[in-house]
Amino acid sequence: MKRLFFYLLFPFFTLNCIAQNDTKTAELKFDTNYYDALDKWIVFPKQEKDSIYSAGFVYLDLKTGFTFNTELKFYIDKLGKWVVLKKNDKNTTKQLLLQNTPKVALLNQQKRKELVLPIMPLWFTNYKNPKTISANLVKTGKALNEIGAHQKALDYLLKLYKTNANYKGLALEIGVAYNALKQYEKAIEVLNKATSKTPTDAYLYREFAFAYLNLLKLDEAEALYKQGLKMSKDNQLNSEMLINLVTYYYMQKNKVKFEEWAVLLRKFAQPNSQYTNYVDHFEQEWETER
The missing domain is CATH 1.25.40.10 (Tetratricopeptide repeat domain)
Structure with missing residues (x-):
């Protein structure tokens, strides 16, 4: 009851901001092991003093191992909006994922569409050859x-x-x-x-x-x-x-x-x-x- 009473003391616009922040937090839950996100879009946790997140795709490279392919970078503004930095397809990076890799956040379908990402990267179709399943x-x-x-x-x-x-x-x-x-x-x-x-x-x-x-x-x-x-x-x-x-x-x-x-x-x-x-x-x- 205390918490409810506290909220009621604030004007409506304050409640709206709180709701946005709660939504923002809920959208990025870093609670998934990377190997539970195979063949999926994820957000990698940012550095502690940084504001930039990396979004990309987790897959198994048959030669090198579990890999995170960064497709774009973004930050979240004060209103909770995801702002994508200028994308450069030539500068996508690959990161080998090891046992001590921190947990990642799954990218839901709505956010994937907002970031204009395909269901899966075009390059990944080579890994889905029926002959090699x-x-x-x-x-x-x-x-x-x-x-x-x-x-x-x-x-x-x-x-x-x-x-x-x-x-x-x-x-x-x-x-x-x-x-x-x-x-x-x-x-x-x-x-x-x-x-x-x-x-x-x-x-x-x-x-x-x-x-x-x-x-x-x-x-x-x-x-x-x-x-x-x-x-x-x-x-x-x-x-x-x-x-x-x-x-x-x-x-x-x-x-x-x-x-x-x-x-x-x-x-x-x-x-x-x-x-x-x-x-x-x-x-x-x-x-x-x-």
Whole structure:
């Protein structure tokens, strides 16, 4: 009631200004992660001491990653009107978006029209080639996995999985996402089918075994890691797989199993790599505890 009484003390024109300011604020809500604004128009937050905003389009560049393409700049005057600065098509800029990128504001349809922006940029039609839709879905999912947006990655990956479950690289990225989200049973379901179709893909075994390891089904996990090592000629991948087992058995204080897998890990890992450093650290800790 206090707030209502306060407003009633002001003349009508003051109320009108307050309404405009509220509308202005409501139009720019910087509450969206850039990866939730893929293929959409957004406004990027301005610098603290600046008054200029950048409006543009967020998309995934298949070579460089998530990108913000600035299409125009504007400021908001005292009446809440968006004033566009002189547009120069030759001076549009691209900005690579990283994990620490601040949240952005989605540009609603009304404001997009006011800024005379198309539904999507003309240059973006090249990214919507029907022949590359499947590849784009997998690459988008992979890029989202790499920045830790695993649930968002599944939105893209599962869309393709419904129609083309055997598409190259798809099951692996779904497995990565499910494992990261600790949905191990779902990862196992997908990866079990994938390894039956592609039994020589060591990366599939990496994720497959990891899911079983986290369910504490050790016999299954060890068997799958061994199968992955058998299929792999990549020492880096081999080290990635083995460090999981080594770390688990260290945490469980199972020295016999720890040493068994640590010896194998040292055969693949480079000296002074992060993997051998972990093993050295674990062994030193064990000596300290004696």
